[in-house]
Amino acid sequence: EDQVTQSPEALRLQEGESSSLNCSYTVSGLRGLFWYRQDPGKGPEFLFTLYSAGEEKEKERLKATLTKKESFLHITAPKPEDSATYLCAVLSSNTGKLIFGQGTTLQVKP
Amino acid sequence: EPEVTQTPSHQVTQMGQEVILRCVPISNHLYFYWYRQILGQKVEFLVSFYNNEISEKSEIFDDQFSVERPDGSNFTLKIRSTKLEDSAMYFCASRIYEAFFGQGTRLTVV
Numbered sequence: 508e509d510q511v512t513q514s515p516e517a518l519r520l521q522e523g524e525s526s527s528l529n530c531s532y533t534v535s536g537l538r539g540l541f542w543y544r545q546d547p548g549k550g551p552e553f554l555f556t557l558y559s560a561g562e563e564k565e566k567e568r569l570k571a572t573l574t575k576k577e578s579f580l581h582i583t584a585p586k587p588e589d590s591a592t593y594l595c596a597v598l599s600s601n602t603g604k605l606i607f608g609q610g611t612t613l614q615v616k617p
Numbered sequence: 618e619p620e621v622t623q624t625p626s627h628q629v630t631q632m633g634q635e636v637i638l639r640c641v642p643i644s645n646h647l648y649f650y651w652y653r654q655i656l657g658q659k660v661e662f663l664v665s666f667y668n669n670e671i672s673e674k675s676e677i678f679d680d681q682f683s684v685e686r687p688d689g690s691n692f693t694l695k696i697r698s699t700k701l702e703d704s705a706m707y708f709c710a711s712r713i714y715e716a717f718f719g720q721g722t723r724l725t726v727v
Binding site for chain 2: 539541543545548549550551552553556594596598602603604605606607608609610
């Protein structure tokens with residue numbers, strides 16, 4: 508069964524304190540791994556797509572990496588506006604389903 | 618920039634009533650999804666739709682639910698005989714490669 512597990516569930520950082528979020532997955536044929544940001548009461552906002560092991564993508568203070576079993580979202584020198592829930596999702600090439608993890612809620616304090 | 622549009626943003630309905638949630642996907646996208654997010658919980662897959670038919674559905678998506686693409690642009694989710702536990706945010710998404718989400722409909726069943 509396709510499964511996505513994110514850790515930690517919650518993370519509190521001081522402004523400027525870098526850290527990483529983890530997404531472990533098992534999927535029947537990985538078509539892509541996606542990172543989203545979700546603010547309270549809003550829909551998931553697309554951040555990155557990763558297709559194959561070794562791939563990396565960057566956007567401002569965020570960098571996503573992918574291995575055969577997991578992905579990391581690295582946050583460098585975060586700011587309070589980076590506070591949100593970060594969601595990881597995998598797209599199965601066998602089923603076409605996009606399956607989400609439970610998310611990591613990040614709080615960045617000034 | 619193209620976006621997925623959902624209406625209404627908030628729907629309150631009496632238990633036992635039928636509701637229709639509406640979505641306008643991004644125009645050239647091929648795959649369409651409905652997801653549900655109960656407050657404080659993960660984003661759950663309900664159904665995927667491709668080539669005018671359901672391609673995958675979850676165990677949650679039983680006879681109470683149905684989807685349609687009535688006119689080639691709109692994509693609807695119908696929930697019959699609503700129950701209290703159907704109260705949640707419902708998100709529509711569309712994709713060619715990465716999925717883009719609407720801002721959701723908050724359904725409250727009273």
